[in-house]
Amino acid sequence: MYLSGTSKSNEQGQLEIGGCNAIVLAAQYGTPLYVYDEKSIREKIHSYIHAFKKHDVKFDIAYASKALCNIAICQVIKEEGLSLDVVSAGELYTALKAGIPASRIHFHGNNKSPEELEMALQAKVGSYIVDNFYELDLLNTLAEKYHQTVSILFRVSPGVKAHTHQYMQTGQQDSKFGFDIISGQALEAVELLNSRSNLRFLGFHCHLGSQIFEKEGYLIALQRFFDLIEESKQQFDIETRVINLGGGFGIRYTEEDHPLGTEEFIDSIVEAVKIECNERKLDSLPEIWIEPGRSIVGEAGTTLYTIGSEKEIPDIKKYVAVDGGMTDNLRPALYQGKYNAFIANRVEDDPVEVVSIAGRCCESGDMLIHDIKLPKVKAGEILAVTSTGAYGYSMANNYNRIPRPAMVFVKDGKSKLVLKRETLDQLIQNDLELC
Numbered sequence: 001m002y003l004s005g006t007s008k009s010n011e012q013g014q015l016e017i018g019g020c021n022a023i024v025l026a027a028q029y030g031t032p033l034y035v036y037d038e039k040s041i042r043e044k045i046h047s048y049i050h051a052f053k054k055h056d057v058k059f060d061i062a063y064a065s066k067a068l069c070n071i072a073i074c075q076v077i078k079e080e081g082l083s084l085d086v087v088s089a090g091e092l093y094t095a096l097k098a099g100i101p102a103s104r105i106h107f108h109g110n111n112k113s114p115e116e117l118e119m120a121l122q123a124k125v126g127s128y129i130v131d132n133f134y135e136l137d138l139l140n141t142l143a144e145k146y147h148q149t150v151s152i153l154f155r156v157s158p159g160v161k162a163h164t165h166q167y168m169q170t171g172q173q174d175s176k177f178g179f180d181i182i183s184g185q186a187l188e189a190v191e192l193l194n195s196r197s198n199l200r201f202l203g204f205h206c207h208l209g210s211q212i213f214e215k216e217g218y219l220i221a222l223q224r225f226f227d228l229i230e231e232s233k234q235q236f237d238i239e240t241r242v243i244n245l246g247g248g249f250g251i252r253y254t255e256e257d258h259p260l261g262t263e264e265f266i267d268s269i270v271e272a273v274k275i276e277c278n279e280r281k282l283d284s285l286p287e288i289w290i291e292p293g294r295s296i297v298g299e300a301g302t303t304l305y306t307i308g309s310e311k312e313i314p315d316i317k318k319y320v321a322v323d324g325g326m327t328d329n330l331r332p333a334l335y336q337g338k339y340n341a342f343i344a345n346r347v348e349d350d351p352v353e354v355v356s357i358a359g360r361c362c363e364s365g366d367m368l369i370h371d372i373k374l375p376k377v378k379a380g381e382i383l384a385v386t387s388t389g390a391y392g393y394s395m396a397n398n399y400n401r402i403p404r405p406a407m408v409f410v411k412d413g414k415s416k417l418v419l420k421r422e423t424l425d426q427l428i429q430n431d432l433e434l435c
């Protein structure tokens with residue numbers, strides 16, 4: 001049995017997270033319930049900071065808020081002193097409301113609207129990751145309107161196909177994101193910098209994809225970055241101060257997953273940067289920026305569900321349905337994401353039968369787990385699905401008009417409601433009558 005962070009089986013064999021009994025949490029706040037182990041989030045952040053501090057390099061870690069974005073997590077990020085990456089007005093608004101300094105916000109996105117860019121300019125966000133030629137000109141024009149010279153990075157696609165689900169690959173040549181290096185678009189963008197006086201170029205950014213277990217892709221991307229850095233200097237006299245390798249560091253969802261440790265990833269990235277600079281005889285090391293999302297919050301999240309109906313087709317399949325599903329966790333339906341689960345009130349009971357955990361939506365694809373061996377379950381028991389902390393709530397939806405769940409942060413035996421359960425009235429609050 002694998003339990004991460006502060007999760008453990010207590011003396012009664014019940015699941016405890018952050019010193020809080022999962023059965024008590026389910027009774028107190030209802031289900032489905034997202035439970036976040038705050039200590040484990042902070043420890044993961046510390047492991048990134050520590051991994052960089054071992055080396056003599058300038059670095060910045062920006063939490064990719066798309067993995068989980070609400071006031072509470074932004075407050076943790078602020079307290080821990082990280083930067084934060086946003087991709088929309090909604091994420092930007094949340095970060096600002098949580099008190100993240102605008103200067104620590106990096107604005108991403110492949111189609112930022114003029115209104116979103118103006119909002120960011122008014123807030124004076126720290127940097128813009130410019131994705132395409134349209135945005136390059138739009139941002140320069142808007143920055144001029146606001147009498148600002150803004151710091152930018154170019155997002156480039158380095159032509160690296162990460163070993164991950166196809167929908168999570170973003171660094172390959174045909175990606176919708178960024179300036180393509182191979183066909184020369186990235187260098188064309190660099191050339192334009194000399195005539196865009198409201199843009200201050202910091203450097204290059206790439207993001208290879210998500211849930212990556214190997215460092216090789218990052219190392220190839222780095223070589224392509226450095227070619228670009230040299231060409232930018234030689235051809236257009238443009239200096240690069242920053243290289244941003246995005247996020248993507250994988251986590252453990254089930255026992256089949258064997259992610260690399262934080263240190264191993266960071267050590268090999270920093271070493272590779274030093275080697276490239278040395279071999280190319282560059283005067284100074286660029287700053288190294290990263291943007292982890294999943295690896296900061298993923299394993300810290302557990303979703304508690306109440307078990308309801310069952311359906312058994314003799315000798316074929318047994319379904320066990322819970323009170324949530326694709327509305328609170330779209331990942332199994334979208335990426336065939338795999339998860340592990342326990343009966344929270346009997347964590348250590350021997351598994352005796354193979355069942356499939358079904359969601360409650362009117363979709364055959366609304367399955368949380370296919371074929372998991374569990375103890376014999378009863379209606380009313382609490383099922384805990386682990387490692388749901390990233391891209392779970394952030395991709396939650398109201399299909400079938402199902403309200404989104406509540407969320408608590410737990411630490412040192414205390415729980416704090418950080419997101420209320422949506423109500424039925426909230427579901428119709430924007431509806432208008434036809435007549």
Ligand SMILES: Cc1ncc(COP(=O)(O)O)c(C=O)c1O
Nearest residue numbers: 064207210247248291292293294
């Ligand atoms: C530009 C960018 N940066 C960072 C991330 C975070 O990735 P991950 O959650 O895999 O660390 C993403 C999402 O994949 C992204 O699109």
Ligand SMILES: N[C@@H](CCCC[NH3+])C(=O)O
Nearest residue numbers: 066168210211331390391
């Ligand atoms: N949303 C995804 C990955 C894409 C992340 C954003 N580029 C997931 O749940 O795994």
